[in-house]
Amino acid sequence: MAEGQTGPGTVALWPKNPHAEATVTLVRERFPDAISDVVEYRGETTIIVRAERIEEVCRALRDAPELRFNFLADITAVDWPEREPRYDVVYHLLSLETSAVIRLKLRVGDDETPNPEIATVTTVWPAANFFEREVFDLFGIRFSGHPNLTRILMPSDWVGHPLRKDYPLTGIALPEPHWGGQIPFDQPLPPGTGAQTLRTPDGVAEAPAPPNDADDTR
Amino acid sequence: MQTEERATTLEVDESEQLEGGARRDYMTINMGPQHPSTHGVLRLILTLDGETIVKAQPDIGYLHTGIEKTAEGKSYFKALVVTDRMDYLAPLANNLGYSLAVEKLLGIEVPERALYARVILAELQRIASHLVWLGTSALDLGAQSVFLYCFREREIILDIFELCSGVRMMTSYIMPGGLQADLPPGFEQRVRDFLALFPKRLREYHDLLTNNRLWVDRTKGICKLPAEDAVRLGCTGATLRGSGVAYDVRKAFPYGGYERFDFDIPVGANGDVYDRYLVRMLEMDQSLRIIQQALDGLPGGPWQVDDPKIVPPPKYMVSSNMEALIHHFKLYTEGYRPPAGEVYVRTESPKGELGFYMVSDGSARPYRMHVRAPSFANLQALPLMIQGAFVADVVAAIGSIDIVLGEVDR
Known part of the structure; x- marks a missing residue:
């Protein structure tokens, strides 16, 4: 299939959510300065919200009597290293009562702030707890006001954030002796353990500075 | 450390x-x-x-294998196999979610036969997954015989999967664009035999547990989860329905042809371990109903989209047809390129709402594949559930939310 071309019956296959228009209108009316764009693709509506307003917008959507977005399905992020702002943080909202669906998206991160900070939505939906921890762990985006912002999937002493696009895919320096030989339990690990090196076809490149360990609380 | x-x-x-x-x-x-x-x-x-x-x-995180990162380095065609490994008790449900997401990115729809076959397989997978849950959660509470019976029936389902795909568990049988191969001869008969056999066996499980004094004492009123907490904490699947919220993706947002079938959603009332148990037991009945209807309506015809750029050509053509050889080569080396865009597809896996968020930048690899894992979200409710309970009931609670750590950690 050629690029940009769509198959037969695309429009009928993925109908728009009947509440999408109402949701967009509500956000536009209540927060005219917070909404920066509305995108539609394959029947899914995305509202792009300014990062500093996300908590207010979420709260308003949850409490709106005709929409009642009472369920946070998911939070995740996408890294676009060439773009500024660099990260998309994506919220999938759902209403179990009205079956309304919306995707909120905000854009954060630039060269000065490798670990951008946005407000948590755990105050709106407690479900955000694990999702925000996962985004923090894998992307290094911080959520201010989160009750327990620690790594969730990676070990607590891990350096770097694996789902960033510039995360090295190979080369973790292992201690001597190699894992084949056991390090006694109470002995400290040699310095440099876990430091990442990038192995290229020309040999081992210089270890890149861990992207953000300066302000990383791990 | x-x-x-x-x-x-x-x-x-x-x-x-x-x-x-x-x-x-x-x-x-x-x-x-x-x-x-x-x-x-x-x-x-x-x-x-x-x-x-x-x-x-x-x-959590002990089973973190970086599946989302791995998928970014593979073509859409090849990233399918990593989805099998997430919820390893329901690989076909993961395949289905992934395939629907990629098909939505591509803007294609699969033929009727594939649609019906997918529903049959997904529901068989739901029963298989629930059987493992039933066996292991009963085993945790000391009911050892149920475990063996459940695995006996699960084996029949796995045999059907093996008949279709050659593999018992990590089948990758449902793929973007349809199925890997047509349903084999004998498939229909095997499924019908199972449909005839299973209701009797399900009755036996009910006899063993549902009114069993020991089982009821260990589960009724234990580790309650109120409905509003289940919603606030993002629970889905039987964990949410056991608390009395009738949310099932198959009904709320029908996908893959589920709107054509007649079935009910069992809903609990008290949100305790016993209600979650009953919801899953009754769900198996409903799955049987869906399979019966889908099997009766199973049409003939193609089982893949008619597009050699998305599905590989038949093997016999590759050695005789120049175009087929080129398509084969292109598909396995490079793959197809969906137009740039993003989709979120929600499906009802045996564990709950399984969401695939796929971002395409127009290249041959998914720019980002995020999985909204139902077990991951359901696990958030566990601390609340077991607060104030006895240590022995923790085991009952973990069994009742039916988590698979491969999916929690991905």
Whole structure:
């Protein structure tokens, strides 16, 4: 299939959510300065919200009597290293009562702030707890006001954030002796353990500075 | 790090001297990650007051295999196989979610035969997954015989999957664009035999457990989850429905042809372990109904889209047809390029709402594949559920939310 071309019956296959228009209108009316764009693709509506307003917008959507977005399905992020702002943080909202669906998206991160900070939505939906921890762990985006912002999937002493696009895919320096030989339990690990090196076809490149360990609380 | 771990393994947090020489201690202990009833490598850090849970903190990530990162380095065609490994008790449900997401990115729809076959397979997979849940959660509470019976029936389903795909578990049989191969001769008969057999067996499970005094005592009123907490904490699947919220993606947002079938959603009332148990037991009945209808309506015809750029050409053509050879080569080396865009596809896996968020930048690899894993979200409700419960009931609670750690950690 050629690029940009769509198959037969695309429009009928993925109908728009009947509440999408109402949701967009509500956000536009209540927060005219917070909404920066509305995108539609394959029947899914995305509202792009300014990062500093996300908590207010979420709260308003949850409490709106005709929409009642009472369920946070998911939070995740996408890294676009060439773009500024660099990260998309994506919220999938759902209403179990009205079956309304919306995707909120905000854009954060630039060269000065490798670990951008946005407000948590755990105050709106407690479900955000694990999702925000996962985004923090894998992307290094911080959520201010989160009750327990620690790594969730990676070990607590891990350096770097694996789902960033510039995360090295190979080369973790292992201690001597190699894992084949056991390090006694109470002995400290040699310095440099876990430091990442990038192995290229020309040999081992210089270890890149861990992207953000300066302000990383791990 | 290691010494730190050891220090937190066993620690007496607070202790006070009571009258008569007794002492009262809050103690923090580890449950897992190698505990047999945590269903994998889940570690729970429990703060106890005697036998009562004061606080519980799940610690996950022991099975983190970077599936989302791995998928970014593979073509859409090849990233399918990593989805099998997430919820390894329901690989076909994962395949279905992934395939629907990629098809939505591509803007294609699959032929009728594939649609019906997918529904049959997904529902068989739901029964198989529920059978593992039933067997293991009953085993955790001491009902050992149920386990063996459940695995006996699950074996029949796995045999059907093996007949279709050659593989018992990691089938990758449902793929973007349809199925890997046509349903084999004998498939229909095997499924019909299963449909004839299984209701009787399901009755036997009910006889063993549903009114069993020991089972009811261990599960009824235990580890309650109120409906509003289940919603606030993002629970889906039987964990949410057991609390009385009738949300099933197959009904709320029908996908893959589910709107054509007649079935009900069992809903609990009390949100305890027993209700979650009953919801899953009754769901198996509904799955049988869906399979019956889909099997009766199963049409003939193609089982893949008619587009050699998305599905590989038949093997016999590759050696005789130049175009087929080129398509074969292109598909396996480079793959197809969906137009740039993003989709989120929700499906009802046996564990709950399984969401695939796929971002395409127009290249041959997914720019980002995020999985909204139902077990991951359901696990958030566990600390609330077991607060104030006994240590022995933690096992019942973990069994009742039916988590698979491969999916929690991805």
